[in-house]
Amino acid sequence: MKQIEEIIRNTTEEEQEKVDWTKAWSTDDTYLYWFP
Numbered sequence: 001m002k003q004i005e006e007i008i009r010n011t012t013e014e015e016q017e018k019v020d021w022t023k024a025w026s027t028d029d030t031y032l033y034w035f036p
Helices: 002-010 013-017 021-026 030-034
Strands: none
């Protein structure tokens, strides 16, 4: 999870707004967002 957290810190707020964080953190699809 630390790798994902580092990426999140490096993303812009605009990019973060494009992701539904509730769904991202509650499912394995989190990895699809960051590691396609």
